[in-house]
Amino acid sequence: MRFDPNQPHRGCEVCYEEVNDFEIFKIGEDYHDVCSPCIKNYMTAQISSGKVNKLECPHCEADIEPQLQDIVGESLYKKYERFKLNIEISTDPLRSWCVIPRCGGIVPYESKSAIEGACGKC
C-alpha cells in the first residue's frame, strides 16, 4: 500500500513510518498508532513463540484478544487457541490431557486429590 500524504495519516509507533489512517490498526473507532503490517507481525511473533498469555497493543497495552482473529487470520488464531488451552490445562489442577497418544481429549478430575478421571473423548 502506498503512502498518500494528502490523506489523513499518522506515525506508526513500531516502525516509525508515516501511514495513512486506513492502514492504522483500530479497535472500534479508536486509532492505535500502529500500522496494520506491524500489528500483524507483532502478534504473529508473539503467538509463534507461545507468548499467548496476555496479548496487548504494542502502543497502549490495550487487550487485543477480541481483534486477534481479524489481525492474524484463522489458522494462526487456531494455533493461539491451542497454546492458550495448553496453558490453561497445565495450570488447572482439575484437568489434564488424556494420556492416550493422539487422543487430544481432556480429562476432568473430581477433586484435586483424585488420581483418575475419565477422558471425555476416548
Ligand SMILES: [Zn+2]
Ligand atoms: Zn508500522
Ligand SMILES: [Zn+2]
Ligand atoms: Zn493501542
Ligand SMILES: [Zn+2]
Ligand atoms: Zn482420551
